[in-house]
Amino acid sequence: xxxxxxxxxxxxxxxxxxxxxxxxxxxxxxxxxxxxxxxxxxxxxxxxxxxxxxxxxxxxxxxxxxxxxxxxxxxxxxxxxxxxxxxxxxxxxxxxxxxxxxxxxxxxxxxxxxxxxxxxxxxxxxxxxxxxxxxxxxxxxxxxxxxxxxxxxxxxxxxxxxxxxxxxxxxxxxxxxxxxxxxxxxxxxxxxxxxxxxxxxxxxxxxxxxxxxxxx
Amino acid sequence: xxxxxxxxxxxxxxxxxxxxxxxxxxxxxxxxxxxxxxxxxxxxxxxxxxxxxxxxxxxxxxxxxxxxxxxxxxxxxxxxxxxxxxxxxxxxxxxxxxxxxxxxxxxxxxxxxxxxxxxxxxxxxxxxxxxxxxxxxxxxxxxxxxxxxxxxxxxxxxxxxxxxxxxxxxxxxxxxxxxxxxxxxxxxxxxxxxxxxxxxxxxxxxxxxxxxxxxxxxxxxxxxxxxxxxxxxxxxxxxxxxxxxxxxxxxxxxxxxxxxxxxxxxxxxxxxxxxxxxxxxxxxxxxxxxxxxxxxxxxxxxxxxxxxxxxxxxxxxxxxxxxxxxxxxxxxxxxxxxxxxxxxxxxxxxxxxxxxxxxxxxxxxxxxxxxxxxxxxxxxxxxxxxxxxxxxxxxxxxxxxxxxxxxxxxxxxxxxxxxxxxxxxxxxxxxxxxxxxxxxxxxxxxxxxxxxxxxxxxxxxxxxxxxxxxxxxxxxxxxxxxxxxxxxxxxxxxxxxxxxxxxxxxxxxxxxxxxxxxxxxxxxxxxxxxxxxxxxxxxxxxxxxxxxxxxxxxxxxxxxxxxxxxxxxxxxxxxxxxxxxxxxxxxxxxxxxxxxxxxxxxxxxxxxxxxxxxxxxxxxxxxxxxxxxxxxxxxxxxxxxxxxxxxxxxxxxxxxxxxxx
Numbered sequence: 001x002x003x004x005x006x007x008x009x010x011x012x013x014x015x016x017x018x019x020x021x022x023x024x025x026x027x028x029x030x031x032x033x034x035x036x037x038x039x040x041x042x043x044x045x046x047x048x049x050x051x052x053x054x055x056x057x058x059x060x061x062x063x064x065x066x067x068x069x070x071x072x073x074x075x076x077x078x079x080x081x082x083x084x085x086x087x088x089x090x091x092x093x094x095x096x097x098x099x100x101x102x103x104x105x106x107x108x109x110x111x112x113x114x115x116x117x118x119x120x121x122x123x124x125x126x127x128x129x130x131x132x133x134x135x136x137x138x139x140x141x142x143x144x145x146x147x148x149x150x151x152x153x154x155x156x157x158x159x160x161x162x163x164x165x166x167x168x169x170x171x172x173x174x175x176x177x178x179x180x181x182x183x184x185x186x187x188x189x190x191x192x193x194x195x196x197x198x199x200x201x202x203x204x205x206x207x208x209x210x211x212x213x214x215x216x
Numbered sequence: 217x218x219x220x221x222x223x224x225x226x227x228x229x230x231x232x233x234x235x236x237x238x239x240x241x242x243x244x245x246x247x248x249x250x251x252x253x254x255x256x257x258x259x260x261x262x263x264x265x266x267x268x269x270x271x272x273x274x275x276x277x278x279x280x281x282x283x284x285x286x287x288x289x290x291x292x293x294x295x296x297x298x299x300x301x302x303x304x305x306x307x308x309x310x311x312x313x314x315x316x317x318x319x320x321x322x323x324x325x326x327x328x329x330x331x332x333x334x335x336x337x338x339x340x341x342x343x344x345x346x347x348x349x350x351x352x353x354x355x356x357x358x359x360x361x362x363x364x365x366x367x368x369x370x371x372x373x374x375x376x377x378x379x380x381x382x383x384x385x386x387x388x389x390x391x392x393x394x395x396x397x398x399x400x401x402x403x404x405x406x407x408x409x410x411x412x413x414x415x416x417x418x419x420x421x422x423x424x425x426x427x428x429x430x431x432x433x434x435x436x437x438x439x440x441x442x443x444x445x446x447x448x449x450x451x452x453x454x455x456x457x458x459x460x461x462x463x464x465x466x467x468x469x470x471x472x473x474x475x476x477x478x479x480x481x482x483x484x485x486x487x488x489x490x491x492x493x494x495x496x497x498x499x500x501x502x503x504x505x506x507x508x509x510x511x512x513x514x515x516x517x518x519x520x521x522x523x524x525x526x527x528x529x530x531x532x533x534x535x536x537x538x539x540x541x542x543x544x545x546x547x548x549x550x551x552x553x554x555x556x557x558x559x560x561x562x563x564x565x566x567x568x569x570x571x572x573x574x575x576x577x578x579x580x581x582x583x584x585x586x587x588x589x590x591x592x593x594x595x596x597x598x599x600x601x602x603x604x605x606x607x608x609x610x611x612x613x614x615x616x617x618x619x620x621x622x623x624x625x626x627x628x629x630x631x632x633x634x635x636x637x638x639x640x641x642x643x644x645x646x647x648x649x650x651x652x653x654x655x656x657x658x659x660x661x662x663x664x665x666x667x668x669x670x671x672x673x674x675x676x677x678x679x680x681x682x683x684x685x686x687x688x689x690x691x692x693x694x695x696x697x698x699x700x701x702x703x704x705x706x707x708x709x710x711x712x713x714x715x716x717x718x719x720x721x722x723x724x725x726x727x728x729x730x731x732x733x734x735x736x737x738x739x740x741x742x743x744x745x746x747x748x749x750x751x752x753x754x755x756x757x758x759x760x761x762x763x764x765x766x767x768x769x770x771x772x773x774x775x776x777x778x779x780x781x782x783x784x785x786x787x788x789x790x791x792x793x794x795x796x797x798x799x800x801x802x803x804x805x806x807x808x809x810x811x812x813x814x815x816x817x818x819x820x821x822x823x824x825x826x827x828x829x830x831x832x833x834x835x836x837x838x839x840x841x842x843x844x845x846x847x848x849x850x851x852x853x854x855x856x857x858x859x860x861x862x863x864x865x866x867x868x869x870x871x872x873x874x875x876x877x
Contacts, residue, residue, distance in 0.1 A: 084736070085736050106600045111459070112456060113456070114602070114603075117451050117453060152597075153599045154598040154600050155600070157600055157601075158602065158605055159601055165599060168605075171583045171584075172577075172580045172609045172610070172613060175579045176572065176573075176613075179572045179576060183572065
């Protein structure tokens, strides 16, 4: 089924088809996020071309982490681009769906990078997998559900709203509410302002100052 | 020998920091002027010693002295001189040394220009600053000594990571650190005020210049980092909500909130407790960022050998300063007298709203960054909190703050007239809404964010301009008189206006992303590929040899309607010493947008896989940040706000009426 949509000959076909077949099989246990295994990530060492990893690998091998903002600069160390021309689907509508979907999925071996931006081979595999599933007529939700069943919520860049994340999602509202309440409380405790000038007083003031007092 | 002098100077600096901490603090407690005055000299000496140590390390890097471990691991004799120097802070030890150097610079600035300060406040602030120095110098000397020797010395160094061999490395970290560490002074003053239990508008006036300096540097530091990421990453992303970026955004948000609340305190003597709280918060976030990035906590998922001693040490420093300062805050803050009253609808009220929105945005970033770590520790579940979450939460809060900004900027102090302000802003509101609708129609519903942000940015820019004009000119006023009034307006007013304009311009640049185009294609020589309104043609593919790399270059011509408008040369660089490849994007600024081309490895048949982008308005993102920083500098130049400006300014020509600022 891979060949059907790949369409034109391309040198990596065999390899990619093999990779995709591998991906369709049940995932190795160590990759699945679960309580039993709190570190489901495959070891990134040797996983290659993911940006931050590369840098971190280089820099931390002797216990060094670079200063701020640098690890993210590392996305280049691969032989390939993030989305390669040979991945692109013929049907632009389906391709657009695939792109939108890949933007919300995390490259599992990178630091907060989407698979759309990652050069890691694993990200490419998942991009191909998404396209294959879309090609076979699955909806975005079905593709997403399938990937979550394989890799857990970890693969979603946007965490789902559920029992263990509601606090996260509601945090802005809660903090804003608390802050607002605190501000109101502080206001109520503060002494009152003198009442504003009446229209009469305003007019008298204007007459006395020649109109300047009203300026900002 | 020079290396040992540097090491020795660093140890002496530690001693100076110890003296700077203890003696002036004791002097302030017993009221001894001579003991308090020691702080000034200790701060200057400490600065000189750290400068010597830093110079020694720079010298070792420049001379490629591979008998120094730090140089051997992060430098190479073939590197251009600029990267040899920048490489000093391109590693953990060296960047920590830069950190304390900047810390000492700020301490020395207080010592030099703090004559107008109350003696006790200055002594206490220098003591706290000395304590921060002490902690970080001890950290460097005990866990991250950059002067460690290597025996036997290797013949050649391991080279600086190729990704860091970029002018960005020379610019971005020092600017960012000037921002981060600049907030340490604000923190020290806040702690000193709490120790004394007294704070007033004069305090706000002392810290305002430091706040402006720190904030401006942090702004361009972040912008420089984002621009660096943009042209290096190969797909034109400039902000990823990566934990490491978030670590720099949090102090910026807290610092921005502080900048606004300290204005309230200076002008109206209100919001004191809150301002102190923000001062502590801003620097705490700087420390937290340092901890998160260096301890390896955030990268624990892909744990490589991180030195646990470092993480624990920084955590101890973090705990000491954050817990210590908040304990001091809880103990002393209730004693601070509240001043100036204000109605809810007023400039002060608007600034409270600003503070509420910015601190919530900041707290959300903190929550989103740490939540996955906490959840994994508590339940073992792994989730990802990525860009979509932050855009929806913090992004929305910041957009709301952008909408509120013109209102706050136009409101009067103490008691404002919201209806009047709304009337003045009608034009801006209408034009902004029209822009948003036109943008949405143009895109045909492809993006909600882009038209919304564009409308909002137009409103913000126009609203700010209207306010500036209205300050100087009212209907019926002669042009000459208006000009006179405009000249009489304080520089700090123009600074604030420029900073608000900068936010609007950055937002406009962000909105442009929704109007861009992207093409992924295999380029054949001579065959044009369309991207947005332009077409790009691959001219040739060739190999080029650089000082310490070789690269495959693919020169291309950009055409608009058949006319060549630009030549670009994207490349892939191969660094032999680390067996790494980097992408050099081909960039060309056309109007305010950019053509951006990143290539993959050229195939043997001469074709080149490429991602081509047309990014309209994208340069405005960074130009806006530059305008914000410039606004800060303008505000800093205001004579009334110069540091310790206790001397009354000479009576000059006064404006028609002193407008409340």
